[in-house]
Structure formats: C-alpha cells, structure tokens
Amino acid sequence: MMREPPLNYILSIVIIASIWMITSLGIFSWLEENIDVGNLPVEDFISYIRILISLGGLLSIITSIIWLYLGEKPIYAVNIPKAKKLWLAMFLAQVAESFLLTLILLIYLVIKGEKINFIDHLIIYLSFALQTFFAFWLVTFFFSPTNVKYVPLFKK
Amino acid sequence: MSINNLNILNQKSKKYLIFLLTLILLSCSKKFDKIEWDYSTSEILIPKISTDINDSIEIFLFIDATLSMKGFVNVPNSIYSSFLEEFEANAQTGWKNVKLNFFKFGTKIKKITREQFRQAKNPSFYEEPGIYEKTNIDSVIDFISNNYKPNHIYVLVSDFFQNEADINLLNLKIKQNCFTKNISIGILGLKSEFNGLVYDAKVPPYYYHSKTDDPNSYRNVIALIFSNESNIINLIDKLNSPYINKNYFILIPSKIITNFTTNVSKPKEKIKLSLRASKKELNIYNFNLRDKTKSINLNIELYIHTIPYIPQINYNKINIQCFYKYLTKQKSSKDSIPYNNVYLKQISAEQNIIKTTIIIDIPEENAIYSFLIYFQPSPIDGFILPNWVYEFSSDNPNPLKDQNKTLNFDKFVINLVRSASVTFNFKIAKLYINIKKEV
Numbered sequence: 001m002m003r004e005p006p007l008n009y010i011l012s013i014v015i016i017a018s019i020w021m022i023t024s025l026g027i028f029s030w031l032e033e034n035i036d037v038g039n040l041p042v043e044d045f046i047s048y049i050r051i052l053i054s055l056g057g058l059l060s061i062i063t064s065i066i067w068l069y070l071g072e073k074p075i076y077a078v079n080i081p082k083a084k085k086l087w088l089a090m091f092l093a094q095v096a097e098s099f100l101l102t103l104i105l106l107i108y109l110v111i112k113g114e115k116i117n118f119i120d121h122l123i124i125y126l127s128f129a130l131q132t133f134f135a136f137w138l139v140t141f142f143f144s145p146t147n148v149k150y151v152p153l154f155k156k
Numbered sequence: 157m158s159i160n161n162l163n164i165l166n167q168k169s170k171k172y173l174i175f176l177l178t179l180i181l182l183s184c185s186k187k188f189d190k191i192e193w194d195y196s197t198s199e200i201l202i203p204k205i206s207t208d209i210n211d212s213i214e215i216f217l218f219i220d221a222t223l224s225m226k227g228f229v230n231v232p233n234s235i236y237s238s239f240l241e242e243f244e245a246n247a248q249t250g251w252k253n254v255k256l257n258f259f260k261f262g263t264k265i266k267k268i269t270r271e272q273f274r275q276a277k278n279p280s281f282y283e284e285p286g287i288y289e290k291t292n293i294d295s296v297i298d299f300i301s302n303n304y305k306p307n308h309i310y311v312l313v314s315d316f317f318q319n320e321a322d323i324n325l326l327n328l329k330i331k332q333n334c335f336t337k338n339i340s341i342g343i344l345g346l347k348s349e350f351n352g353l354v355y356d357a358k359v360p361p362y363y364y365h366s367k368t369d370d371p372n373s374y375r376n377v378i379a380l381i382f383s384n385e386s387n388i389i390n391l392i393d394k395l396n397s398p399y400i401n402k403n404y405f406i407l408i409p410s411k412i413i414t415n416f417t418t419n420v421s422k423p424k425e426k427i428k429l430s431l432r433a434s435k436k437e438l439n440i441y442n443f444n445l446r447d448k449t450k451s452i453n454l455n456i457e458l459y460i461h462t463i464p465y466i467p468q469i470n471y472n473k474i475n476i477q478c479f480y481k482y483l484t485k486q487k488s489s490k491d492s493i494p495y496n497n498v499y500l501k502q503i504s505a506e507q508n509i510i511k512t513t514i515i516i517d518i519p520e521e522n523a524i525y526s527f528l529i530y531f532q533p534s535p536i537d538g539f540i541l542p543n544w545v546y547e548f549s550s551d552n553p554n555p556l557k558d559q560n561k562t563l564n565f566d567k568f569v570i571n572l573v574r575s576a577s578v579t580f581n582f583k584i585a586k587l588y589i590n591i592k593k594e595v
Contacts, residue, residue, distance in 0.1 A: 033444065036428060036429070038424070038431075040431065041431050041434060043432060043433035
C-alpha cells in the first residue's frame with residue numbers, strides 16, 4: 001500500500017520535509033546558539049545554510065518523485081539492471097549535490113572573509129548529506145514501486 | 157485512496173504540524189529584546205541647522221565703549237569701524253525679519269539708538285562719563301541671561317580683559333548664566349588698526365600705534381556671540397566681509413555632533429564569542445558568549461560628523477562612560493547601573509573616523525548583559541584650540557612685548573571650553589553591546 005501512488009508520493013514528501021525540519025530547524029537552531037562565524041552575524045549565516053538545505057531538500061523531493069514515477073513504468077520492471085543504473089545515477093547526483101552545497105558554503109565564507117571550525121563544517125555537511133542522498137535513499141528504500149523495490153542500496 | 161488511508165494521513169499531518177509549530181516558536185525567541193533602552197540619540201545630536209533657524213530674529217549688539225576702544229577709531233576707516241558698519245547690513249540677510257538693538261557698555265549698560273550706534277566710529281562715543289571708566293562685561297552676561305530667548309542673538313564687541321580677575325569672573329558668569337541655559341557661544345577674533353592707549357594689561361596704560369601696512373601689528377578685537385548654535389552659525393556665515401577671517405572663529409555649542417554611525421567587530425581571538433543579528437541603525441550589537449573569560453575585547457569604529465567651527469576634538473583624550481542592565485532567570489535590573497569596568501585599550505583617529513578597542517569585564521553570572529557606552533571628549537583636554545587663540549593671547553602685554561595682544565585670551569577660551577564640556581557633558585557617540593552569557 002505504501003508503495004502505491006499517490007500515498008508513496010505523499011509519504012516521501014512528508015519524510016523529506018521531516019528531515020528538513022530536523023536539519024534546518026533542529027540541527028541549525030542548535031548550531032545558531034553554538035557556532036562562531038567571526039564578524040558575520042550568526043543569524044545571517046544560518047539563514048544562508050537554511051536556504052541551501054531547503055534547496056537540497058527540494059531537489060531530493062524532485063528526484064524521489066521522478067524515481068517513484070519512473071519505477072512504475074514497465075520498461076524498468078522488465079529491465080532491473082537499467083533501473084539500478086538509473087537509481088545509482090540519481091543517488092550519486094544527490095551525493096554530488098551535498099558536496100556542491102558544501103562548496104557553495106565555503107565560497108560564501110571566503111567572500112565574507114570568515115571561517116568556521118572543522119566540527120561545524122562536519123555538522124553542516126552531515127546535515128546536507130541527510131537532506132540529500134540519505135533522504136533519497138530512505139524514501140526509495142521504503143516507498144519504491146513494487147517493480148523496483150529491491151533496487152535501492154541495502155534492500156534485500 | 158481508501159478512507160482508512162486518508163485518516164492515517166490526517167493523523168500524521170496533525171502531529172507533523174504540531175512538531176513544526178513548536179520548532180518554529182523555539183527558533184523565533186528573541187531574548188536580547190527583553191532589555192530595553194531609550195535608543196534616541198537626542199542627547200548627542202543637534203537638530204539640523206537648517207530646520208532650527210527661526211524666521212525672525214532679534215539681535216542685540218553690545219559695544220564696549222570704554223576708553224581702551226578709542227584707539228580703534230582714531231584710525232579713520234579702521235577694520236573695527238568697517239566691521240560695525242557692515243555688521244548691521246550683513247546681519248539683515250540671515251533671516252526674513254531682523255530687529256537690531258544697540259547698546260553701549262562699560263561701567264554700565266546703555267541702550268542707544270541706531271543714530272547713536274553709527275557714532276561708534278567717532279572717538280567721542282568712547283568718552284561718555286559713567287560708561288567709559290570700566291569694562292563690566294559681566295553685567296552684559298547678566299543682561300543676556302535675564303532676557304535670553306531662542307530667537308535672540310547677543311553680540312558683544314570688546315578688546316576684553318583689564319586684569320585676571322575679569323577672566324575668572326567672566327568665565328564663571330558665562331558658565332552659570334549661559335551654559336546652564338543651553339546658550340552657545342561663538343568667539344570671533346578680529347585684528348584692527350589701532351592708535352591710542354592700551355588699558356587692558358597688567359602694566360600702566362601705554363600708547364600703541366599699529367603699522368598701517370603690517371596687519372600683524374593690528375590690535376585684537378573680540379566679538380562674543382551668544383545664542384543657539386544654529387543662529388550663531390547662520391550669523392557667521394552671513395558676515396561676508398573681507399575683514400572677517402572665519403578661521404578666526406570658534407563655536408562652543410551645547411552639542412557638537414550632527415551625525416554619527418558605529419561599527420563593532422570582534423578581534424580574532426580564541427574566545428567563544430559570536431556576533432548575533434544586530435541593529436546597526438540603532439547602534440545595537442548583540443553577542444553570545446560561551447566562554448569563562450572574564451573580559452572581552454571589541455573593535456569599534458566611530459564615524460563622527462561635527463558641526464562647523466568647533467575646536468578640534470582631541471581624539472587622544474576620549475573618555476568612555478558606561479551603564480548596564482542585566483537579565484537572569486531569577487532577576488533583572490529595572491534601571492541602568494553605572495559600570496566602570498569598561499576600558500579603552502587603544503585609539504586612533506583619521507579625519508572623522510575613530511578606531512578603538514574596548515575591553516569589557518563580564519560579570520561571572522550567566523545572564524544577558526546590556527551595556528550602554530558613551531564616547532566623550534575629556535572635559536580637561538578633550539579639545540585642541542586653533543592656533544589663532546594662542547596668537548591673540550599674551551600673559552603680559554606691555555609696551556615692550558605683545559603690545560597688541562589680549563591679556564590671557566587663551567586661558568579665557570580654554571576655561572570656557574572646559575566649562576562647556578562639564579556643563580553640556582559633550583558626547584560624540586554611543587552604542588549598545590548586548591552580551592548573552594551562557595557557560
């Protein structure tokens with residue numbers, strides 16, 4: 001039932017939105033009280049990374065919906081290796097996206113002439129990772145159409 | 157989709173919404189705003205000069221009619237005579253309606269007509285019994301104090317002091333009668349040809365004759381102008397005469413700043429101090445401190461715009477005055493408390509930008525501390541007087557030396573500036589540093 005549209009679409013969006021709440025409102029609110037961004041107001045910095053992670057979340061929703069839609073197509077039901085290739089490409093695109101968001105953040109800090117410490121970088125990257133490829137993996141793990149439900153990583 | 161599925165979805169949506177709202181509310185708390193100040197800058201800034209000028213003005217011109225002034229009119233068409241003549245014409249141009257009142261003073265004050273005023277370029281004007289004997293400037297100050305209104309300007313023209321007691325008395329009178337009533341003072345120095353007896357000295361009267369072709373030999377005449385700073389500046393700007401050198405004018409106003417902006421940044425130190433969203437337009441800067449450090453350093457930049465004609469601020473002699481409020485979980489301060497544990501570490505100034513580092517000692521308890529910090533010129537040596545004040549002055553004018561100079565004019569001006577600093581409590585900028593300490 002959870003693998004059938006439109007419920008799997010709705011649940012995927014809810015899960016990714018929930019992850020966004022955990023990262024953007026939970027982790028970043030904690031970070032807001034604890035991070036030091038030199039002479040850049042913390043609120044400005046947090047707003048900026050919230051925009052980035054929201055972008056990441058939006059892209060992971062779009063990618064997941066595309067996967068759920070294409071997974072329904074018979075072409076992938078009969079050709080699982082092709083489906084695996086597609087899923088992996090989407091997953092790796094999400095991994096790349098998480099690095100890209102981190103790179104954008106680094107460039108932003110360089111432009112502002114400030115830096116943050118390694119632990120804060122790590123926390124922010126893990127949040128990006130959670131919001132992008134982990135969210136994609138999670139929703140495809142649980143809500144992929146029946147035809148392609150064994151395609152996501154670690155699904156046996 | 158079945159009804160059962162929709163119910164499950166509705167229940168999930170409700171929980172999701174409650175969680176979302178809780179998180180949003182938590183992330184929107186603004187603890188810094190719980191401590192409030194009067195963020196007005198009216199105690200520092202003077203109103204815009206253009207808006208503070210009345211349409212109508214009443215000018216009271218007091219001319220020293222003692223014997224020592226006679227030397228200025230013994231030379232035909234002297235700068236002094238021309239100044240008086242042109243003053244009447246120039247003063248008319250500054251306002252829509254100008255009423256001029258003329259007085260001569262010495263032993264006593266006497267109101268004179270415009271026709272009598274025009275006789276001020278004749279020696280006989282300075283020979284009236286009952287007036288010519290003594291320069292009682294203090295009586296003019298009393299007159300000003302008793303009659304002052306915001307649309308009044310009082311101009312007092314004299315060669316000044318006959319002895320040191322005059323200086324102290326005049327300073328005291330001006331402080332008590334003018335500064336306490338928010339009356340500002342302008343001091344205009346003039347040099348005019350002179351041929352006569354000089355009385356205003358520690359030595360017996362002596363004869364002095366300036367050289368016609370040597371302006372440096374001309375004798376000093378001083379005009380003191382009493383009003384609000386806007387009127388004084390307007391009057392001076394309108395006195396367009398080749399004899400008036402506006403570099404020989406200083407203003408001692410009730411406030412010295414027309415505009416200021418601030419910037420606060422933290423130095424690169426290994427202290428867990430983070431800058432929070434601040435309101436620069438109100439000069440409010442918020443920080444989080446998660447460190448056991450007993451003090452923090454902050455870099456401060458002040459962009460200062462002073463009103464024209466004031467003595468130069470001595471940026472090496474800037475003082476700070478601090479008050480603070482606090483808020484803990486248990487208690488809060490209702491009123492601001494003077495706080496002496498804020499120090500200036502170093503200071504430098506370039507044109508109108510002051511750069512400094514301040515050290516703030518932070519109390520031990522976890523709390524929100526809000527510091528109001530004023531920057532002030534030192535009341536003792538917070539201003540640097542222009543050179544002309546010293547050039548006009550001598551501690552002992554006598555027939556052999558400094559014949560044309562004014563007895564202790566520099567001391568008079570220095571004391572006047574100090575009195576004004578103390579009375580007006582000049583401030584050049586202020587800012588608010590809010591520190592939320594959580595260790």
